[in-house]
Amino acid sequence: MSDITLVRQQPVQLTAEERAVLTRCIFGIVDGLGERGRKQWRRLWSNILRLEPGEMLEIKTHQQRIGWYHRKHMALEQTLFESQDRFEVFEGFRDWLKVGAGFCDWYPGPKGGVFPVPKSISYTKLEQGEMEKFHNDAIEFLRTEHAGKTLWKHLTVTGRIEMLETILASFGEW
Incomplete structure (x- = not known):
């Protein structure tokens, strides 16, 4: 908005x-x-x-969200969650993805540090342009070595890249 x-x-x-x-x-x-x-x-x-x-x-x-775009992103998140080995709870996976993509606010912690609080991607809180930015930032984050190692620790570097790129390609993310 x-x-x-x-x-x-x-x-x-x-x-x-x-x-x-x-x-x-x-x-x-x-x-x-x-x-x-x-x-x-x-x-x-x-x-x-x-x-x-x-x-x-x-x-x-407020720019209205495009339904098919939202559904595509949600399906991509679901597919990634089901393919990975690290997270047992979907919301934990989604929060990790949001923080990794930088889609969060930072607040002062109780001992002087800072901690991230993921933002909402609900229809009412996020318009289309911001959703597209989050989606692209999430894809960029997923392609990092850190994300691959977090999601598929047991795979080789090549195996992680192949796993991710196969999933992304099935959603038209080249």
């Missing part, structure tokens, strides 16, 4: 021709969905244009 803070700059005088172009761009290229959406879109722009110099407005956006 993106938070955008807008601030009104000094007034600008537009000619009638410039206003027509602005209106055509704002409402012609993108518009609200349905009658209600169109009214909301026009109200938003009306509010933006009525701001006084220095006045601010915050907008929150």
